[in-house]
Amino acid sequence: MFTALEPSQRPAVVMDCGTGFTKMGFAGNVQPSFIEPTAVSFESSRGRSKAAVSSASASDTDVLIGHEAVSSTASDAHYPVCHGLVQNWDHMERFWQEAVHRYLRVDSEDHNFILTEPPLNPPENREMAAEIMFETFNVPGLCIGIQAVLALHAAFAAADRGPKSARGRMTGTVIDSGAGCTHVIPVSDGFVIGSAIQSIPIAGRDLTKLVQRLMRERGEPVPGDLSMDVAQQIKERYCYTCGDLVKEFGKYDAQLEKHAKSHSFWSPRAGAQQACSVQHERFLAPELLFRPDFVSADYTTPLPQLVDRAIQSCPIDTRRGLYGNIVLSGGSTMFKDFGRRIQRDVSRAVDARQAPGGKAVEVHVASHAMQRYAVWFGGSVLGTMPQFEGLCKTRAEYEEYGPSICRNSAAFTDELL
Ligand SMILES: Nc1ncnc2c1ncn2[C@@H]1O[C@H](COP(=O)(O)OP(=O)(O)OP(=O)(O)O)[C@@H](O)[C@H]1O
Ligand SMILES: [Mg+2]
Structure with missing residues (x-):
């Protein structure tokens, strides 16, 4: 039955x-x-x-x-x-x-x-x-x-390295950067520390707009009605986080053909594939999260600094756990070397505060396969x-x-x- x-x-x-x-x-x-x-x-x-x-x-x-x-x-x-x-x-x-x-x-x-x-x-x-x-x-x-709490669950379930104790699993700092907003959310024992949350209204859409603008200013042959879509494809496919902006510019200036990419897209109006060149926007777009002052006069704090500020405004006994488990979530954290850059910059801020002879604070940023969603x-x-x-x-x-x-x-x- x-x-x-x-x-x-x-x-x-x-x-x-x-x-x-x-x-x-x-x-x-x-x-x-x-x-x-x-x-x-x-x-x-x-x-x-x-x-x-x-x-x-x-x-x-x-x-x-x-x-x-x-x-x-x-x-x-x-x-x-x-x-x-x-x-x-x-x-x-x-x-x-x-x-x-x-x-x-x-x-x-x-x-x-x-x-x-x-x-x-x-x-x-x-x-x-x-x-x-x-x-x-x-x-x-x-x-x-x-x-943020779900993202913490995800990082634990997806990662092969991470806090082993049940308590450690539910403590961490989540960087969630999607299309419309970037949040830094400290979570201790499963509870969001609301007063410490930091956010900037700069995320994927702004990065896409920057790619679009840079390509338009250079005169790339992308029809206006396709330019947002093409910029998004380019951002998702070719952009990466660099370690040093000045050096990166130098690399492109010295050997542009080595670093530039050719992107092809379907143009319904032309009824054919068209191509455009992708250049400095490859590293400049993700840089927006590290230099929001490029596009905003109101939000100027770099993301790693927001992470540090969020953790510093949490109770002192939670901070070690929060630095030790920084978790990435959302489409705009998908850029190559994004986690490494956050780890490096947050570590620098922490090390600069370190008292001589004091116990070092470990900063660990967890990237994982499910990060996009x-x-x-x-x-x-x-x-x-x-x-x-x-x-x-x-x-x-x-x-x-x-x-x-x-x-x-x-x-x-x-x-x-
Ligand atoms: N591989 C990728 N590299 C870079 N950006 C990406 C990648 N895949 C998706 N994105 C971008 O991530 C953004 C969408 O991410 P996500 O789905 O996490 O956002 P959301 O949940 O819709 O927005 P929010 O969390 O801000 O409300 C889009 O801007 C998209 O272009
Ligand atoms: Mg989201």
């Missing part, structure tokens, strides 16, 4: 909706099933692409999300998340509808859900997410995880832990107490491990 599975027996749905991209999939998997722009657009179903129609379920919706929304020529795409925070709940809900039913193709009543939130997310936002999830999606259980992967790991059920707020609790059950975010302490 057929017996229905309990929600706890099915994999939880994990959704990390970032400013730029939503990573969505199922707990227990190593990769998200979809990485789609967090974008939504509205158009008549007749205007939809073949891919949209073929992946569509029976629902006759005129909402497009992700790449389909961004590439739609019929209407403008809306971005419901801004600098990590949901700004338009109606658009967010429409996005989730499509994500759940048309992409993940699940019945939301059958799966527990894990959503993620940025540090210092207002409690009202958490309540709003809970209201939509329980009332519109009828989810059986919901867990809203703090992105570390927050999502942390959610995936969390969803398979036996303790996960205890962290979920249930529909019964929601019906009894209302959205305020999600007012406080779950803390994943070492007792869970």
Whole structure:
């Protein structure tokens, strides 16, 4: 006889909706099933692409999300998340509808859900997410995880080197740099030290814009309507973090042909492949995180200094653990040698303070294979832990107490491990 599975027996749905991209999939998997722009657009179903129609379920919706929304020529795409925070709940809900039913193709009543939130997310936002999830999606259980804490889980699960003790696993400093924002978040024993968080509103999009600007100023033959896309491809494929800006300029000046790359892209207007040259932007774009004053008069502190400042504003007995486990998360930490540069610059700041004869403080920056979608992967790991059920707020609790059950975010302490 057929017996229905309990929600706890099915994999939880994990959704990390970032400013730029939503990573969505199922707990227990190593990769998200979809990485789609967090974008939504509205158009008549007749205007939809073949891919949209073929992946569509029976629902006759005129909402497009992700790449389909961004590439739609019929209407403008809306971005419901801004600098990590949901700004338009109606658009967010429409996005989730499509994500759940048309992409993940699940019945939301059958799966527990894990959503993620940025540090210092207002409690009202958490309540709003809970209201939509329980009332519109009828989810059986919901867990809203703090992105930094999930990134810490991810680093531990993915790395072969890291703090061995259960306590050490949940202590570390997370550098999360995505599309819209760069945060430095110290976490001690699973609790975010909120007062010490540092952030700058400079991240992947600004880096892309810098690549675009430098190429335009040089007169590279990239059509205006493609320039942002091409700049993003170039940034992701050819950019790297350098050790010394002056030396790097010298290298390019001496032997440009050795360091420049040729990038080819498809131009729909020309109906052919076109090529452009990639030069100093290869190292200048990532440098923005180390020299934000290149583009901003308001945010001028280099990222390694923000890391040092964040840790220095934490209680003294936590600092060793925080320097010893600096964890990278998000697409904009993916540049070659990014971790090495952070490690070197933070170590310099620490060493400069070191009293003669005092015990040296070890700085360790952990890079790992899941870094691009570390927050999502942390959610995936969390969803398979036996303790996960205890962290979920249930529909019964929601019906009894209302959205305020999600007012406080779950803390994943070492007792869970
Ligand atoms: N290999 C790569 N190298 C450099 N940048 C990359 C790479 N892959 C993705 N990115 C950039 O990372 C950014 C997206 O990262 P991520 O998905 O972590 O951001 P998000 O979660 O959407 O945003 P946020 O965390 O700011 O809300 C984009 O700007 C993208 O261009
Ligand atoms: Mg993110």
